[in-house]
Amino acid sequence: MHLRQLIAVQNNRGYLRTGVLMLSRFEKQLFGLMTGAFASRALAIAVQRDLFTWLSRGGDGQTVEQVVAYLGFQERTSRVFLDVLSAIGLLRCENGLFRNTELSEQLLVRGRIADQRGAVALFDHLYLGCGTLEHTLKTGNPASREYGYFFGAGTGSYPDDMDGSGFAPALLLGEFWDFSNARHVLDVGGCLGATAHALAARYPNLRVTVFDLPEICERGKALSKQHPASDARVTFHPGNFFDEDYPHGVDTICFVRILHDWSDKEALRLLEKAHAALQPGGRIVILETLREGSEKASLTALIDLLMLLISPEGGLRTRVAMGKLLRTAGFRRVRTKPTAYLYSLISAEK
Ligand SMILES: C[S@@+](CC[C@H](N)C(=O)[O-])C[C@H]1O[C@@H](n2cnc3c(N)ncnc32)[C@H](O)[C@@H]1O
CATH class of the missing domain: 1.10.10.10 (Winged helix-like DNA-binding domain superfamily/Winged helix DNA-binding domain)
Incomplete structure (x- = not known):
């Protein structure tokens, strides 16, 4: 023309x-x-x-x-x-x-409460994986090995990305869930301790144990000294969260940005382990991006695409699917509330 x-x-x-x-x-x-x-x-x-x-x-x-x-x-x-x-x-x-x-x-300014620079870095590192999107769409296999824990392939740059982008979720967890009655929290997959230190700093009587892979815990321990206000109350429990029992004696177990990594079968295994470690009345508190049917749908669809690129079987769940998993694991009184950004807080009781 x-x-x-x-x-x-x-x-x-x-x-x-x-x-x-x-x-x-x-x-x-x-x-x-x-x-x-x-x-x-x-x-x-x-x-x-x-x-x-x-x-x-x-x-x-x-x-x-x-x-x-x-x-x-x-x-x-x-x-x-x-x-x-x-x-x-x-x-x-x-x-x-x-x-x-x-x-x-x-x-995008350091020190601002809504600082998203860490999330920008996280997305930027995954951006290269996008070059292999067609391969992933055809085969279902993520080509990126950046998130080595899916493949037994080392830790790559993900601990720094997660820690760098963990500021907002950590803040939201302490803001949208009241930990004043909790004494000892287990943060499953707590990475280098961003969430643990934020919670311990906000709640001066709280102890927080991070359960993560041994090499991540080693790095987290070394970094703890940068948090003098909470260092003594944050401990690290190295291990594989699928194979090992969770430490007993905690009253609240948190999963922050963990469950979307795994299939329903694997996620259920993690929730059942959490259930076994809690006393009756103990709480589980999950911070996750849920698959939305609302105006946020287009944004959560892109997060799902990102999950395809890095994780073999992960993906976002709906509020209903998350509730079903928690009840199957034995939890009751499941509650969901939206927080800020794309995160929802899901809580339940043993
Ligand atoms: C998506 S990151 C989330 C980190 C942190 N909760 C946050 O929101 O920033 C997943 C975390 O789970 C840990 N992880 C993955 N597989 C694990 C396993 N089998 N045992 C223990 N930790 C594991 C990773 O090392 C990583 O720290």
């Missing part, structure tokens, strides 16, 4: 205004999809360099020369990079000065 014909077609549909060819809503949407990978990578690089924290602390904005010097990129490439970050809504430039937008100021 010639351009004149194309313009005529668009004109008939009302897209041509005062002689300027406007992009239709669909064309914009398609362009966004085609270039989404570029935008995602640009965001990740900006976060790696902590650009938004630096800009946030930079007063009234920074000139392009200052930003170029900070980034350490070439001037020509930096200009394109800054244009891209502006185009995707992460920067704004007024009177030659670059500043954060409301989005980057709220979500």
